[in-house]
Structures are given as C-alpha cells and as structure tokens.
Amino acid sequence: MSDIVAGGHSPGSISALYRHARYVIGENKVTGFAFGMFLLIVLAAVLGPLVVPYDPLASDTTAALKPPSGSHWFGTDQLGRDVFSRVVVATRLDFFIAVASVALVFLMGGLAGVAAGFFGGWTDRIVGRIADTIMAFPLFVLAMGIVAALGNTVQNIIIATAIVNFPLYARVARAEANVRREAGFVQAARLSGNSEFRIVLGQVLPNIMPIMIVQMSLTMGYAILNAAGLSFIGLGVRPPTAEWGIMVAEGSAFMVSGEWWIAFFPGLALMVAVFCFNLLGDGLRDIVDPQRRT
Amino acid sequence: MLSMIVKRALIAVPSLIGVVIVTFLLTRALPGDPAAYFAGPAATKEAIDQIRVKLGLDQPLIVQFGRYVKDLAKGDLGSSLTTGQPVGQEIRTRLPASAELTLLGLTVSMLIAVPLGIAAATHPGSLIDHACRVVATAGVSLPVFFTGLILVYVFYYLLGWAPAPLGRLDVFLSPPPFVTGFYLLDSLFAGDLALFWAALKQLILPALTLGIFSLAPIARMTRASMLAVLASDFVRTARASGLTPYTIIVTYAFRNAMIPVVTTLGMVFSFLLGANVLVEKVFAWPGIGSFAVDALIASDFAPLQGFVLTMAVMYTALNLIIDILYGLIDPRVRLEA
Numbered sequence: 001m002s003d004i005v006a007g008g009h010s011p012g013s014i015s016a017l018y019r020h021a022r023y024v025i026g027e028n029k030v031t032g033f034a035f036g037m038f039l040l041i042v043l044a045a046v047l048g049p050l051v052v053p054y055d056p057l058a059s060d061t062t063a064a065l066k067p068p069s070g071s072h073w074f075g076t077d078q079l080g081r082d083v084f085s086r087v088v089v090a091t092r093l094d095f096f097i098a099v100a101s102v103a104l105v106f107l108m109g110g111l112a113g114v115a116a117g118f119f120g121g122w123t124d125r126i127v128g129r130i131a132d133t134i135m136a137f138p139l140f141v142l143a144m145g146i147v148a149a150l151g152n153t154v155q156n157i158i159i160a161t162a163i164v165n166f167p168l169y170a171r172v173a174r175a176e177a178n179v180r181r182e183a184g185f186v187q188a189a190r191l192s193g194n195s196e197f198r199i200v201l202g203q204v205l206p207n208i209m210p211i212m213i214v215q216m217s218l219t220m221g222y223a224i225l226n227a228a229g230l231s232f233i234g235l236g237v238r239p240p241t242a243e244w245g246i247m248v249a250e251g252s253a254f255m256v257s258g259e260w261w262i263a264f265f266p267g268l269a270l271m272v273a274v275f276c277f278n279l280l281g282d283g284l285r286d287i288v289d290p291q292r293r294t
Numbered sequence: 295m296l297s298m299i300v301k302r303a304l305i306a307v308p309s310l311i312g313v314v315i316v317t318f319l320l321t322r323a324l325p326g327d328p329a330a331y332f333a334g335p336a337a338t339k340e341a342i343d344q345i346r347v348k349l350g351l352d353q354p355l356i357v358q359f360g361r362y363v364k365d366l367a368k369g370d371l372g373s374s375l376t377t378g379q380p381v382g383q384e385i386r387t388r389l390p391a392s393a394e395l396t397l398l399g400l401t402v403s404m405l406i407a408v409p410l411g412i413a414a415a416t417h418p419g420s421l422i423d424h425a426c427r428v429v430a431t432a433g434v435s436l437p438v439f440f441t442g443l444i445l446v447y448v449f450y451y452l453l454g455w456a457p458a459p460l461g462r463l464d465v466f467l468s469p470p471p472f473v474t475g476f477y478l479l480d481s482l483f484a485g486d487l488a489l490f491w492a493a494l495k496q497l498i499l500p501a502l503t504l505g506i507f508s509l510a511p512i513a514r515m516t517r518a519s520m521l522a523v524l525a526s527d528f529v530r531t532a533r534a535s536g537l538t539p540y541t542i543i544v545t546y547a548f549r550n551a552m553i554p555v556v557t558t559l560g561m562v563f564s565f566l567l568g569a570n571v572l573v574e575k576v577f578a579w580p581g582i583g584s585f586a587v588d589a590l591i592a593s594d595f596a597p598l599q600g601f602v603l604t605m606a607v608m609y610t611a612l613n614l615i616i617d618i619l620y621g622l623i624d625p626r627v628r629l630e631a
Binding site: 129132133136137138139140141142143144145146148149221225228229232233234235245248249251252255256257258260263264267268270271274275278279282 | 308309310312313315316317320321431432434435436437438439440443444446447450451458459563564565566567568569571572575576586587590591595598599601602605606609610
C-alpha cells in the first residue's frame with residue numbers, strides 16, 4: 001500500500017524524483033553513458049541531414065565500393081554513395097519509426113489496459129482475449145503478416161510494430177491500474193463527484209505514467225529491431241531510402257566478397273541504438289521502480 | 295497428470311480459434327480488391343472475376359470464413375501464384391529444414407547459456423558474473439541478421455573455415471534418403487558420414503547465429519532463478535548436512551532452478567521462430583521462412599498466409615508441450631490443476 005501512496009502527486013515528489021535521478025545517473029555510470037548516447041542519437045536524428053558531408057542518395061560510380069578512408073569514413077557502397085552520410089541520415093527514419101510505434105502502442109495498449117484493470121468485467125475479458133490472440137503468434141511473424149496484408153509502407157510497419165507490442169503494454173497497464181482501483185486518491189476523487197471515466201484519465205493514468213514510460217523505453221529497442229528486421233526482408237522502406245535494416249540487406253551480398261563496410265556500419269548503428277535504449281530503459285526503471293533493480 | 299494435459303490442451307483451443315480468425319482477417323484486410331490481389335498484377339478483368347467466384351469472394355463474410363475453415367480442415371492452404379504449387383505441400387517439404395535449424399540453434403544456446411548462468415549465480419560478482427551480464431545485455435541488442443552476416447564474413451571470407459552461406463548442402467552433393475527430413479539424422483541413418491559432415495558444416499553458422507540470439511534470455515533467467523534457489527532453505531539445509539557443492543548444485547539446486555527457465559522457453563520460441571525468417575534469408579536456407587520472404591517479394595499472399603498460420607499453430611503446440619513439461623518437472627503444478 002505504501003508504494004501506492006508514494007506514487008500519488010505531492011509537491012515534493014518532482015524534486016525528490018530529480019534528486020533520485022541525479023543520484024542514479026551519478027551512481028550508475030552506464031546509465032549516464034546511455035543517456036549521453038541517447039542525446040547523440042536524437043541530435044543525429046534532428047540535425048543529421050544538415051551536417052553529413054555527402055548527399056545520402058547521390059551515386060558516384062567512379063567511387064563505388066571504396067573501403068573506409070579519410071574522405072569516406074565508412075567507405076562507399078556499390079553505387080558510390082557515402083555510407084557514413086547514409087547511416088547518419090537514416091537515424092531520423094529509424095528513430096521516427098521507433099518513437100511513433102511506441103507512442104501508438106502506448107495509446108492503444110496503455111488505455112485498453114488501464115480500462116481493463118480499472119473496470120474489470122467485460123472490458124477486462126475482451127482486452128485479455130485480444131492480448132492472448134496476439135500472443136498466440138510468434139511476434140515477428142505476425143508483424144510480417146500484418147505489413148503484407150495492410151500494404152508495404154512505413155506507416156504499416158509502425159502499426160504492425162505497435163500491434164505486436166500491444167499485449168505487453170496492456171498487461172502492465174492492467175496490473176498497475178488494478179491495484180489502484182480502490183486506492184485512497186481514487187476514492188477521494190469518486191467522493192468528490194468525479195465520473196469513473198474522469199477518474200481513469202485524470203487520476204489513474206497519470207499515476208501509472210512512470211511505469212509506462214519505463215515500459216516505453218524498454219520496448220524502443222525492440223521496436224527498432226523489429227522495424228529493421230522487416231525492412232531487411234524487403235518490407236516497408238524501399239530503396240534508395242537510407243534506413244539501417246535495408247542498408248544491411250543491400251550490403252549483405254557484398255559480405256561474402258569482402259566488402260564488409262557496406263553492411264557493417266548500418267548494422268553497428270542499429271546495434272548501438274538498441275543497446276543504448278536497453279541500457280536507458282534499465283536505468284529509468286532503477287529511478288522509477290528501485291525495487292525491481294537486478 | 296492426464297487430466298492436467300487435457301485441461302491444458304483445452305486452454306489452447308481458444309488460442310487456435312483466434313489464430314484462424316486473425317489469419318482469415320489478414321486476407322480480408324488486403325488493400326483494394328483481394329481477387330485482384332490473388333490474381334496478380336497482370337490479370338485481366340475476366341480472370342479477376344473468375345478468381346472472385348473461385349475464392350468465394352462474392353459470398354457474405356461468414357460464408358467465406360466457413361469455407362476457409364473447411365479448406366483448412368482438409369489441409370488445403372491454397373496455391374502459390376508464382377509456382378502454382380499447393381502451399382500446404384510446399385510448407386511440409388520445407389518445414390524439416392527450418393525445424394532442424396531452429397532446434398540445433400536452441401540446443402547450442404542452451405549448452406552455452408545454462409552453464410554460463412549457473413556459473414554466474416554460483417560466483418556472484420566474479421568475472422564470469424560480469425561476463426554473463428554483458429552477454430545478456432549485448433545479446434538482446436544484436437540484430438540477428440547482423441550477427442549472421444558478421445559470422446559469414448569472419449568464418450567464410452576471412453578464415454575460410456565455413457562453406458559459402460548457400461543452403462543446406464553443397465550443390466554437388468545430393469541429400470540423404472528421406473526419413474525425418476533432418477539431414478543430420480538422415481545421413482547418419484544412411485551411414486554416410488561424409489554427408490553428415492557436409493550437412494553439419496552448412497548448419498553450424500546459421501545455428502550459431504540463432505544460438506547467440508537466444509542466449510541472452512536463457513542465461514539471464516538461469517542466473518536469476520539459480521540465485522533464488524541457492525538462497526532458499528533447502529539448499530541451506532543441504533549445505534549444513536555437509537553435502538558436496540557439486541551434489542547441492544547439480545542434484546538439488548539445478549532441478550529447481552530449471553523450472554522458471556522452461557517457462558521462459560515459450561518466449562524464447564516466439565523470438566526464435568521470428569529470427570528464423572531473418573537467418574534463413576542471410577544463409578539462403580531453404581526453409582519455410584525464406585519461402586515466406588520469397589512470397590512477400592512476389593506479393594504472393596496465399597503462401598504467406600499459410601506460413602503465418604503454420605508458425606502460429608506450431609508456436610501454440612510448443613507452448614502446450616512446454617506447459618506439460620513444466621508439470622512433469624514440477625509436481626506442484628499438477629496438484630493445482
């Protein structure tokens with residue numbers, strides 16, 4: 001019960017959270033590092049196209065398949081495009097896909113889960129059944145099916161990634177909303193004449209936000225991997241667009257002939273981004289929910 | 295025990311119904327006219343109409359669903375547009391390739407992850423504990439297709455130890471006579487050791503890729519549950535009774551620690567079956583994953599639908615087996631049922 005009370009809004013909680021956050025980041029160098037990497041990724045996503053040395057789409061057949069050098073840091077691909085510029089520019093698209101799909105699944109899964117946990121009964125049964133049905137599929141396979149059925153676009157990759165993550169969000173939100181059903185602040189709000197709908201959105205949802213935000217940062221990495229995997233097999237993003245998954249796919253044919261840099265650098269970028277999101281998610285969880293620290 | 299199995303099998307039924315409904319709805323969600331989609335881009339108007347009637351698309355949705363279920367019951371998954379072959383037959387011939395790869399990948403990862411997790415739990419704070427943590431965090435961050443490509447570059451291009459990543463056997467060799475469809479087993483049955491060796495060489499890199507991919511969750515779970523078990527009363531009692539550390543860890547702690555690990559296998563399979571598709575693409579492996587990818591590229595929907603359905607049914611069956619195994623390992627589950 002005590003942790004539920006602590007989860008409520010009180011004037012000191014924000015500054016206490018800030019102090020706790022500073023403590024965790026200072027204490028855990030890895031989280032601080034991950035946060036720095038995260039800022040770098042955001043910077044690359046925002047400024048990337050403005051600062052890269054070459055046009056990511058401009059081909060130059062005279063400079064095709066050149067290994068990394070001073071003028072082309074990550075080498076050039078089979079069409080002579082600069083791999084470094086393409087990797088940096090791709091950050092925006094990959095980051096956008098991850099953020100958009102996570103935001104979408106938060107809206108769908110989070111709201112459905114909160115409603116299921118708070119109202120129980122039929123709402124709970126329907127949400128639970130939907131989540132179970134999604135979980136009956138291997139997730140990546142279901143995502144393939146959804147993108148193939150809805151049409152081969154970036155927008156549908158975002159939708160598919162959101163749908164396969166739905167059960168995870170719905171379950172966390174349901175469990176968290178369920179324990180707050182009869183919490184003191186909910187009863188107070190009810191006694192003050194708030195409607196149930198208003199209590200869900202105004203009281204319960206804000207109180208489970210910290211846990212949902214942790215969930216979002218933990219699934220960001222998976223969202224990027226999922227999207228890159230889909231574009232690796234030719235779904236969603238089309239050439240010549242710069243995107244990490246498709247760049248690895250384009251470079252994979254050259255791996256057996258020794259031109260490793262075409263696939264290596266986008267793959268590395270993908271790995272670093274996912275690694276950073278996972279570390280950040282773990283760090284955020286330590287801040288919000290210290291008991292679950294492993 | 296039997297009643298537990300039956301009860302658990304009954305729980306799988308709604309999942310299967312859900313799976314069939316979803317795969318049916320995926321076809322209906324096709325943008326535009328499904329008949330035009332199934333007919334392919336070059337079809338004439340008459341051909342499209344013909345297909346519409348043939349597929350029963352002029353009927354109400356519920357009738358179409360009934361027809362779909364009836365075809366499924368007969369094992370009919372439709373025909374591929376590009377090859378004209380029945381999808382069900384194609385999946386059956388390709389399934390052993392995928393199953394052999396996935397199972398070997400899982401074996402590789404269990405052989406590495408379980409001892410690693412146990413060593414990390416029995417020596418907390420040691421170098422091996424840190425190694426386990428790094429593996430667990432790095433493992434989930436590695437895109438599986440990227441790992442595969444790196445392995446190909448290192449072991450095929452640089453070192454020349456592995457054969458070219460082109461399928462299950464060298465093109466000059468012919469596959470062993472069909473018994474199980476697993477080349478490793480079939481070549482042994484045929485007594486052909488050279489063929490066994492050739493098949494194993496092709497398998498090692500893709501299986502290793504899948505193994506590295508599923509290493510992280512298994513190692514993390516083994517470590518966590520082993521730590522919990524080692525801190526429990528019965529282990530303390532065993533220690534106090536003067537049993538050797540080996541007996542305590544192997545006989546007492548290990549069996550109990552494996553219970554949560556078996557439960558995680560369900561999740562691991564969900565990831566493995568998905569990763570399988572990507573690994574098959576990297577290694578040109580002639581399994582059902584690459585079948586689905588080829589169908590995707592050709593916008594050929596029936597094979598893809600059959601593939602999604604097969605995967606989901608297999609996954610549900612695997613979860614059922616895992617739950618039954620769980621009951622076998624842990625008698626308490628049986629009592630609750």
